[in-house]
Amino acid sequence: MSRFSFSWKSYSLRWAGLVSLSALISGVFLLLHLTAGMMLGPMIAGIIMSLKGRAVTVKPVFFTMAQAILACVVVNSITLSVLHHIFSHWALVLLSVLSVIVVSFATGAGLAWFGVMPGTTALWGTSPGAASTMVMLCGAFGADARLTAFMLYFRVIMVAVATSLVSWVVVRTHHDIGIPPLTQGNLLPTLSLIILSTLISLKLRMPALALLLTILIGTALQLSDLLHISAPFWLRIPAYLIIGWSIGLRFTAPVLRYALRSIPAVLLSSLTLIIVCALLAFPVAYFAKIDLLSAYLATSPGGLDTIIVISANIPIALPFIIAMQTARMIAVVTLGPTIARPLGRWLERHARTPLSEKLIPQTKD
Template sequence: MKNAIRILVILTLLSAVLAEGLLVAGLPAALLIGPMIAAIIVAVSGGSIPLDRRLPPLAQSIIGQLMAHSLTLRVLREVVSHWAIFLGGVFSVILISFSLGWVLARLRVMPGSVALWGSSPGAATAMTLLCESYGADQRLVAFMVYLRVFLVTIATSIVSHIVVSSHGAHPLFPTDLHLPIWPCFIIVALTAVITPFLRLGAAPLLVSLALGVLCQSFLGLRYTLPEWMLAPSYVIIGWMIGRRFTRDVLGHVWRALPAVTLSTCVLIAGCALLSWPLARIAHVDLLSAYLATSPGGADSIAIIAASTPIDVPFVMAMQIARFMVLIAVAPMIATSLMRFLPGERAEVSSQAGRNTDTEQ
C-alpha cells in the first residue's frame, strides 16, 4: 500500500510538472500529454500505476460528453447528406493502416495476427479486447495500438500548436457557465449503469456520446461541462495510455520497436497527405481535415480538437464514423489478410474451428 501511494504521488507530481511545462509552451491538450508522458516514465521505470478500474470508463464517459457537444442534429444531417465523403475518408485511412500492418507481417517484424490487429487506425481499447478471441497476443497488440495513439497524439498536438500559434489562442475547456451542468451528471451516471452489460471496450465513450446527442439534438436540452470534470478526465486518459508501456512489454518488442515506430510515422504521414484532397472536397480547413483523418484514439483527438480553433463537428463526425466502421469490419479484414500470409493459414483454420466449437 505504501509503495502504491508513493508511486501515485510521484506520478501526480511528474504529471503536474510536465503538464504545466506544456501549458506554458502553448501545446494543445497539455493536460492529456503531460500525464501520458509521466505514466510512460513511471511504467518503464518498473512502477505499477495504481489506477482504479472504474476510473477509465468514467473518464471516457465524460470525454463522450465533450464529443456529444460537437455532434448536433445539423452535423448528423450533414454526415448523411455527404456520406460518400465520410466513407471515402474512413476507408482510405483503413486501407493505408492495414496495408502497413500486412507489410509488417510479411517482413515478420511482428506475428501476422498481431501486426494486422495492431495496425487498426482507431478503437484501441476495443481492438485490444477483441484480438485475443482471434488468436493474437493481447500484450503485443496493446503495445502497437497504444504506441500509435501516443505518437499520433504528440504529432497532432504539435501540428495544432504550430497552426494555432499563427491564428490566436483557443480556450482549453469549451464550457459555458450560463448553462446547467446537472444533465451531464445524469448522463454519466446512466452510462455507468448501462455499460457493464455491454461487451465493448469503448462502451462508456459510445453510450455517453449517444445519450448526449439524444438529449441535445432530439430533446433540445442544452447543458455544459464543468472544468473540474474535464481536467481529471484528461489526466486519467493520459495515464491509461501511458501505463501500457511497461518494462515487460517493451522487453518483448524491443527489436520490433524501430520498425513499428517507422510504420506508425508512415501512417501519420499518409493520413496527413490524405487530408489535402479531403479538405478541398469537404470544403473545410486543412487542420480540420488533418485531425479528421488522424489515426489516433477518438478520445485523445477529441481533447486536442476541443482546444483548437477548427471545425470540431466535422472532425468528431469523421472520427466516430471510422470508429463504428472499424468495430464492424476490422475482425473480417484481419482474418482475411491472415490467409495470405505464409505460416498463418493453419492458425486461421484452427482458430475458425475453435470458434465453431464454442458456438456449438
C-alpha cells in the same frame, strides 16, 4: 499495526509521486501546445513508476467511469449543425473518410504482415483519429492496449507537430494557444448518464459498454433536443489521468523495449497516413470551395481537440473541419471494431509471427 501504517504510508507516497510526475510531464506537453499531453503525461508517469517497481492499482470502476466521461466528449461534437454540414457535402465526406480508413488499415496490415505488431494490435494502433476512444475499446477486442496506445499517441505527437508547422507556414504568423473553452451543456443530467452507464457496465462486466451506452443514449437525447451533453475540460482531466495511468502502469520492461524497437516501422506508417491525408486536402479544398489550410485540418489524422487548439485565432472554416473530423470519428468508432476483428484474426494466421510473441512474456492483461 506499525507494519500496516508503514505500508499505507508507502502506498500514499507512491500515489503522491505518480500524481506529481503526471502533472510535471503533462505541463511540459501543454507548454509545447500538445493537448494530448493530458493523457500522455499520466501514461508516461505510469510507465516510469511501473518500471521502478513503484506501481499502484487503478480500480476498474474508475477506468469504466473514465470511458463514460470521454464518451461524452464524442457525443458533444455530434450536433444537428455538424450533421447538416456532413450531409451537405456527403459525397466528399464519404470519399475522404473511406480513403483515410482504407489507408490506415492498409498500413496496419503492413505492420502485421511483416511481424512488427500482432494483427489486431496493428490495426487498432493505426486507427485514424479518436485515439483515446480506440485505446479504451481495443482491449475488449483482443488488442494489446499498451502497444496500441504507444502507436496511437506516437502518431498524435507527429500530427500535432506537423499541423503546427503547416499552420505556421500557411499563416506566417504566431498565434496564442490555450486550453479549449468549457463546453456548455446540462451538467447534472450528463453526470447522471455517466453514472448510469458505469453502473450498467460494471453490473454486466462489460468494460467497453460504458462508452458505447453513453454514446448511443447521449446522441439520441442530444439530437432529440432533450439534453445537451456537457463535456467541460475540467471533467475530462480526471478521465485522461485515469486512462493514462491504467495503460502506463501495465507497461513492463520487455513491452517498453519492444515498443522502442518498433519505432522505425511505426514512424513510417504514421508518415504514410499523414502524407496521404495531406494530399487529400487538395481535392477537398477544390470541391468544398474552402482554403487549403482548412482542408488540411479537416483531413488531418489527429484529434479534434488538438486541431481546434492549434488553429486558435486563425481564420479557417471551423464548421466544415468539425463536420469532417466528426464524420471520421463516427466511422472509426463504428467501423473500426467491425473491420479490425476479422482482418486481425486473418493476419495473425497468415502473417509472420510478430516479434512481440517472442520478446514480450504473455500476461493476463
